[in-house]
Amino acid sequence: MNEDVRAMQPRDLSAFPRVALAQLPTPLTALPRLSAHLGGPTLYVKRDDCTGLATGGNKARKLEFLLGDALRSGADTVITCGATQSNHARQTAAAAAALGLACELVLQDRLETGDIEYNASANVLIDRLCGATIHAVGRRDDVMQAMERRRLELEAQGRKAYVIPTGGSTPVGSLGYVAAAGELLQQARASSLHIDRIVHAGSSSGTQAGLLTGLALAREDIPVLAFSVGLPRQEQEDRVFSLACQTAALLGITAIHRDRVVANSDFVGAGYARPTPEMVEAVRLVARLEGLLLDPVYTGKAMAGLLHLIEQRQLVSGMHVVFLHTGGSTALNAYRSVFDR
Numbered sequence: 001m002n003e004d005v006r007a008m009q010p011r012d013l014s015a016f017p018r019v020a021l022a023q024l025p026t027p028l029t030a031l032p033r034l035s036a037h038l039g040g041p042t043l044y045v046k047r048d049d050c051t052g053l054a055t056g057g058n059k060a061r062k063l064e065f066l067l068g069d070a071l072r073s074g075a076d077t078v079i080t081c082g083a084t085q086s087n088h089a090r091q092t093a094a095a096a097a098a099l100g101l102a103c104e105l106v107l108q109d110r111l112e113t114g115d116i117e118y119n120a121s122a123n124v125l126i127d128r129l130c131g132a133t134i135h136a137v138g139r140r141d142d143v144m145q146a147m148e149r150r151r152l153e154l155e156a157q158g159r160k161a162y163v164i165p166t167g168g169s170t171p172v173g174s175l176g177y178v179a180a181a182g183e184l185l186q187q188a189r190a191s192s193l194h195i196d197r198i199v200h201a202g203s204s205s206g207t208q209a210g211l212l213t214g215l216a217l218a219r220e221d222i223p224v225l226a227f228s229v230g231l232p233r234q235e236q237e238d239r240v241f242s243l244a245c246q247t248a249a250l251l252g253i254t255a256i257h258r259d260r261v262v263a264n265s266d267f268v269g270a271g272y273a274r275p276t277p278e279m280v281e282a283v284r285l286v287a288r289l290e291g292l293l294l295d296p297v298y299t300g301k302a303m304a305g306l307l308h309l310i311e312q313r314q315l316v317s318g319m320h321v322v323f324l325h326t327g328g329s330t331a332l333n334a335y336r337s338v339f340d341r
């Protein structure tokens, strides 16, 4: 066999170190009252808000592979970053605690409102409870540099830190969503559900890149639409595509086609983590009809987008749409005043 051919032999997911951290499989359930209320497609929710790790969310799946890699490297500490109310940082703090690793978080105050609830409650409270050390930085600071500086300081003390970039969105982290795609397909098959569309909130890109790669691996072409919560459409799609290509390379499979990457940035509002009236409406509607909690930064905005597509009849009766709930409702308490108004 020549080198090129061998390089194209797909690597099984089991070839990668992985630690069991998430409660899997997460439930796939119907949203009957929301579907009836909207009179459009039949809606389902994939409950990745129920993965565990101090309240759940999509980062648990990525962390299974990232921390598998960290343990293999002999790390005693994990360093990661995020916005002040980062769900990724909170799940990393919980995972590190569960594995007996030290955890340091570089948290960036991107809003700079000085709001005490935003700066100390919800995810931040949990970070502290789990024993993480927090390094608070401002909007203009370079978080990657801050993490690297801290890694070197620890190294000088004889420690070994594993650095996880924003959102855990590396090719290794994305493997969590390659696996999730397989899990979802298996659940759909078991209940004879034909999925017409998967919809979710997208930010650092690992979720969509992993899902699209996992679907390709299973030779399924279900469209995946991600509502961006920050970047403009073109930039978001480019980022997802680039990460999907790297993830495919890691697995030794052919990369997905660029056309498969679809983002929508129409529901971002004024910017990342800045509330919109549509988000508030969507969070209220889903809570009142289904008792299901969304979040102000990610899933609330994605659901606002989904509601709009249904209103515009781009998604219609007879279709089966899965909303991938990526978590985040823990942050609701940090946004109390937004919902009180």
Ligand SMILES: *Cc1c(COP(=O)(O)O)cnc(C)c1O
Binding pocket: 057, 058, 059, 087, 088, 167, 169, 201, 202, 203, 204, 205, 206, 207, 208, 295, 298, 299, 326, 327, 328, 329
């Ligand atoms: C991180 C996060 C996302 C975005 O996932 P990416 O893989 O970063 O695109 C969506 N929803 C919630 C609740 C998150 O914490």
